[in-house]
Amino acid sequence: MTDPRSTAPTVLVVMGVSGSGKSTVAALLAERLGWIFADGDDFHTPDSIARMRDGHPLDDAARRPWLARIRAWIDARLAAGENAVVACSALKRAYRQALTGVSPRVRIVFLEGSRAVIQDRVRARHGHFMPASLLDSQFAALEPPGPEEDPITVGIEESPDAIVAAVVARLGIPADDICG
Numbered sequence: 001m002t003d004p005r006s007t008a009p010t011v012l013v014v015m016g017v018s019g020s021g022k023s024t025v026a027a028l029l030a031e032r033l034g035w036i037f038a039d040g041d042d043f044h045t046p047d048s049i050a051r052m053r054d055g056h057p058l059d060d061a062a063r064r065p066w067l068a069r070i071r072a073w074i075d076a077r078l079a080a081g082e083n084a085v086v087a088c089s090a091l092k093r094a095y096r097q098a099l100t101g102v103s104p105r106v107r108i109v110f111l112e113g114s115r116a117v118i119q120d121r122v123r124a125r126h127g128h129f130m131p132a133s134l135l136d137s138q139f140a141a142l143e144p145p146g147p148e149e150d151p152i153t154v155g156i157e158e159s160p161d162a163i164v165a166a167v168v169a170r171l172g173i174p175a176d177d178i179c180g
């Protein structure tokens with residue numbers, strides 16, 4: 001397992017279905033750690049966003065170049081010696097392998113929640129391209145990370161602050177190294 005106190009950089013991939021809180025939690029986590037943040041939503045092409053907005057899920061072929069762009073971003077952070085957090089659904093095991101390159105420096109954070117809770121949150125959310133109607137396809141595609149992926153799995157019922165605190169505790173980062 002990665003020792004976050006070592007000098008080698010770490011990248012956290014915050015994953016889960018649409019509406020599980022990836023953007024919210026990953027941004028707050030990055031702020032708390034003082035690490036660089038990126039949102040996987042910003043790596044989509046306009047075509048992919050239009051497709052999802054129109055209620056059609058992306059397939060493996062559409063996701064492949066998107067994941068490759070995020071992987072390039074992760075590799076650049078590691079090469080520059082920068083710690084970072086990226087929000088990305090990374091629903092399937094193969095997607096996560098494409099992202100991590102099975103590097104021990106890249107850790108998976110899985111936001112685990114029930115369909116009922118997530119549906120309520122997505123329905124209450126406004127101004128986002130992802131419609132609630134795509135939730136079934138997100139859960140159908142989801143392959144929760146197994147123990148061999150050494151994920152940090154956290155439930156989503158509590159506040160974003162509490163979720164971030166739980167992730168930080170699991171990382172074992174000393175309190176002195178945490179912002180705010």
Ligand SMILES: Nc1ncnc2c1ncn2[C@@H]1O[C@H](COP(=O)(O)OP(=O)(O)OP(=O)(O)O)[C@@H](O)[C@H]1O
Pocket residue numbers: 016017018019020021022023024025041087089121122124125126128130156157158159160163
């Ligand atoms: N722990 C939480 N408690 C209550 N509400 C939350 C929590 N986390 C996120 N939310 C809210 O739930 C909604 C979905 O969160 P968010 O947009 O971060 O999810 P996401 O996984 O990034 O979604 P998508 O993949 O569709 O971009 C937002 O309105 C957000 O404010």
Ligand SMILES: O=C(O)[C@H](O)[C@@H](O)[C@H](O)[C@H](O)CO
Pocket residue numbers: 017018040041057058063088089090091130
């Ligand atoms: O993997 C996918 O099906 C999609 O790319 C989505 O998950 C979006 O990236 C986003 O998370 C929704 O807003």
